[in-house]
Amino acid sequence: MAQSTLIEAVTDALRHEMRNDDRVVVFGEDVGKKGGVFGATTGIQEEFGDQRCFDTPLSECGIIGAAVGMAVYGIRPIAEIQFLDFIYPAFDQIVSEAAKMRYRSGGEYTCPMVIRTPYGGGIRGGHYHSQSSEAYFCHTPGLKVVIPSTPADAKGLLISSIRDEDPVMFLEPKRSYRSVKGEVPEGEHVVPLGKGRVVREGTDVTVVAYGAMVPVAEKAAEAMQQQGKSVEIIDPRSLVPLDEELILESVRKTGRCVSVYEAPKTCGFGAEIAAIVAEKAIGHLEGPVVRVAGFDTPFPYALEHLYMPDVRRVVAGIEKTFNW
Amino acid sequence: MARKSAPRRKSGSRKAPRKSAPGQVAGSARMLSVLKEDGSLDPNRDPGLPTETLLHLYETMVRVREFDRRMLVLQRQGRIGFYGPILGQEAATVGSVAALEDRDWIFPALREGAAALMRGLPLHVAIAQLIGNDLDRCKGRQMPCHYTFKEGNYYGMSSVIGTQISHAVGAAMAARLRGDDVVVAGYMGDGATSANDFHSGMNFAAVYKAPCVLICQNNQWAISVPISMQSASETLAMKADAYGMPSVRVDGNDVLAVYAATREAAQRARQGDGPTFLELVTYRRLGHSSSDDPSRYRDEAEVAAWEQRDPVERLRRHLEQAGNWSADDEQGLQDRIAAEVNEAIREAEAAGPPARETLITDVFAEPTPGLLADYRDWLAD
Ligand SMILES: Cc1ncc(C[n+]2csc(CCOP(=O)(O)OP(=O)(O)O)c2C)c(N)n1
Numbered sequence: 001m002a003q004s005t006l007i008e009a010v011t012d013a014l015r016h017e018m019r020n021d022d023r024v025v026v027f028g029e030d031v032g033k034k035g036g037v038f039g040a041t042t043g044i045q046e047e048f049g050d051q052r053c054f055d056t057p058l059s060e061c062g063i064i065g066a067a068v069g070m071a072v073y074g075i076r077p078i079a080e081i082q083f084l085d086f087i088y089p090a091f092d093q094i095v096s097e098a099a100k101m102r103y104r105s106g107g108e109y110t111c112p113m114v115i116r117t118p119y120g121g122g123i124r125g126g127h128y129h130s131q132s133s134e135a136y137f138c139h140t141p142g143l144k145v146v147i148p149s150t151p152a153d154a155k156g157l158l159i160s161s162i163r164d165e166d167p168v169m170f171l172e173p174k175r176s177y178r179s180v181k182g183e184v185p186e187g188e189h190v191v192p193l194g195k196g197r198v199v200r201e202g203t204d205v206t207v208v209a210y211g212a213m214v215p216v217a218e219k220a221a222e223a224m225q226q227q228g229k230s231v232e233i234i235d236p237r238s239l240v241p242l243d244e245e246l247i248l249e250s251v252r253k254t255g256r257c258v259s260v261y262e263a264p265k266t267c268g269f270g271a272e273i274a275a276i277v278a279e280k281a282i283g284h285l286e287g288p289v290v291r292v293a294g295f296d297t298p299f300p301y302a303l304e305h306l307y308m309p310d311v312r313r314v315v316a317g318i319e320k321t322f323n324w
Numbered sequence: 325m326a327r328k329s330a331p332r333r334k335s336g337s338r339k340a341p342r343k344s345a346p347g348q349v350a351g352s353a354r355m356l357s358v359l360k361e362d363g364s365l366d367p368n369r370d371p372g373l374p375t376e377t378l379l380h381l382y383e384t385m386v387r388v389r390e391f392d393r394r395m396l397v398l399q400r401q402g403r404i405g406f407y408g409p410i411l412g413q414e415a416a417t418v419g420s421v422a423a424l425e426d427r428d429w430i431f432p433a434l435r436e437g438a439a440a441l442m443r444g445l446p447l448h449v450a451i452a453q454l455i456g457n458d459l460d461r462c463k464g465r466q467m468p469c470h471y472t473f474k475e476g477n478y479y480g481m482s483s484v485i486g487t488q489i490s491h492a493v494g495a496a497m498a499a500r501l502r503g504d505d506v507v508v509a510g511y512m513g514d515g516a517t518s519a520n521d522f523h524s525g526m527n528f529a530a531v532y533k534a535p536c537v538l539i540c541q542n543n544q545w546a547i548s549v550p551i552s553m554q555s556a557s558e559t560l561a562m563k564a565d566a567y568g569m570p571s572v573r574v575d576g577n578d579v580l581a582v583y584a585a586t587r588e589a590a591q592r593a594r595q596g597d598g599p600t601f602l603e604l605v606t607y608r609r610l611g612h613s614s615s616d617d618p619s620r621y622r623d624e625a626e627v628a629a630w631e632q633r634d635p636v637e638r639l640r641r642h643l644e645q646a647g648n649w650s651a652d653d654e655q656g657l658q659d660r661i662a663a664e665v666n667e668a669i670r671e672a673e674a675a676g677p678p679a680r681e682t683l684i685t686d687v688f689a690e691p692t693p694g695l696l697a698d699y700r701d702w703l704a705d
Contacts, residue, residue, distance in 0.1 A: 069492060075498045
């Protein structure tokens with residue numbers, strides 16, 4: 001097994017699936033010769049030609065609209081949106097069209113496609129290059145929402161997403177693109193959607209985190225260890241479908257739950273985790289379910305390190321489940 | 325053909341949208357027309373269809389018209405919830421779909437339901453869609469007039485105006501990538517030309533030379549908003565110029581002109597010469613839908629003027645003049661269609677409501693565990 005960065009694992013998955021299935025095409029702004037602004041499609045056009053990997057006009061609405069038509073016709077589009085912050089012109093195409101295709105046509109037409117896009121803060125991108133708007137998509141029935149936190153998961157989950165029969169939002173934590181490295185199996189490597197991962201076993205409190213918040217949670221767990229508290233970390237890997245059982249099992253064991261997400265706090269996906277735990281594990285709780293999230297503000301530029309949940313805030317959140 | 329439809333205006337001569345006399349079409353002299361209102365043909369533009377084909381076009385338009393009329397009646401009687409009639413626009417759909425091959429795909433908008441029937445959607449299944457019952461292929465999940473018919477390469481649209489334009493373009497790109505000899509027809513109304521998806525769809529189509537024909541039924545109205553408020557362009561066809569796409573402005577009430585223009589555009593697409601934009605100039609003679617009262621916003625004189633340009637009568641006149649149609653033929657056809665529609669209504673109305681589990685199926689290939697659990701809880705309560 002080779003060590004690779006998260007973004008290399010994304011490229012690896014794209015290449016693997018394009019070799020595997022000639023219906024797979026990749027397109028978006030600057031994905032061709034340049035290989036994408038972050039480099040996720042490096043070498044793809046070179047290997048597969050400009051019919052299967054091509055640049056598009058600067059129109060998110062057009063990129064996703066065309067992708068929907070392709071998927072309906074029967075090929076497997078992978079559309080790259082340069083930053084999640086620029087997806088809104090395509091929002092209608094995603095939530096009204098892709099998400100509803102199978103349902104509205106009684107199953108006659110389907111929309112198997114992947115929308116890959118970097119999301120999240122921590123790269124000094126300011127408001128328009130840092131947001132985490134996964135909750136909008138989780139709120140739309142018909143969309144799967146997948147967020148990897150490690151290179152191996154990035155590869156395995158992306159391959160599953162491409163093979164999935166329904167539209168998948170594949171959100172890549174851009175802060176982790178190069179900062180997170182790990183072993184990635186060569187060749188075929190599939191991680192099923194809907195199966196979470198126990199990042200670290202523990203007995204006293206459960207922290208649910210995904211994407212770039214997983215490494216933060218891991219550091220917070222180390223810090224808590226010094227205080228004699230054993231933290232279990234669950235990475236759901238896909239928010240839709242959600243591995244509820246894994247989370248509930250953990251919370252039933254630990255009796256405490258902290259949900260960490262970098263999006264604004266109100267109606268963030270971590271609030272859904274809190275609701276599920278409150279609804280289905282209330283009898284096991286020994287303290288409040290705590291959300292550690294971004295503030296309910298737009299995403300700042302200069303003070304992003306204060307806006308985003310960091311080790312100190314996650315530790316404080318964990319402590320609240322003990323002292324309340 | 326596929327010529328640029330309207331000469332560019334001199335720069336700086338942008339006028340305020342003109343007020344036309346009732347029923348007058350801006351730039352009507354520059355529309356492609358074959359079949360005159362008196363039933364005669366322009367010999368230079370006649371696509372030379374065999375009598376058999378002309379009779380087929382005529383019968384199809386009559387069937388579509390009768391279906392449309394009866395469905396509006398069913399709505400008035402409370403037997404279906406809503407209906408969007410197409411009276412006066414029959415030639416646009418029938419002529420364009422007839423010019424395509426069956427393997428070509430159709431991405432319809434609101435007024436192209438007749439295309440599904442032409443592709444073989446049984447009448448009673450279409451009516452089941454309007455009712456939203458167990459026979460409906462959408463499983464009762466969409467409002468009326470949202471047919472879907474995959475066997476006929478007829479796409480099931482949403483209600484969101486304009487979104488299907490880029491779907492048509494994407495499908496055309498996919499067809500070419502697969503090496504399929506398939507052309508895609510993407511339809512829209514005049515209102516849709518203001519939507520962002522029109523811009524992205526037209527642009528993508530032209531940039532990638534997608535094998536498609538983008539067809540706008542300019543019926544002059546988008547609910548209560550007239551075309552003059554929709555666009556300050558002299559014609560809709562001229563919008564294609566800016567995308568580097570050829571366009572044709574066609575008399576949309578002339579089934580032969582529509583047929584000829586579509587056939588040529590489809591041929592261009594098929595041989596790899598890229599997309600064409602067609603503006604079919606027609607008129608919505610009834611309300612936007614069964615919920616609309618057009619007397620609140622438009623002049624009846626305008627409607628009366630358009631009645632004079634009826635697309636169905638125009639072709640009948642031609643057939644009669646050529647000795648290919650008689651009063652007896654007409655009576656026979658009307659009787660046959662009335663019986664067909666009656667039988668279809670009976671069959672459709674016999675079906676029950678959609679099965680309860682259709683509440684949760686088809687969201688994904690398999691329901692998520694969370695949804696399944698909620699559904700089971702609900703069943704148990
Ligand atoms: C995006 C969007 N906005 C508004 C509506 C409501 N609406 C339904 S039909 C319509 C007018 C459509 O006009 P046009 O495109 O000219 O088609 P026509 O109905 O005349 O065939 C409007 C405003 C809608 N369905 N979608």
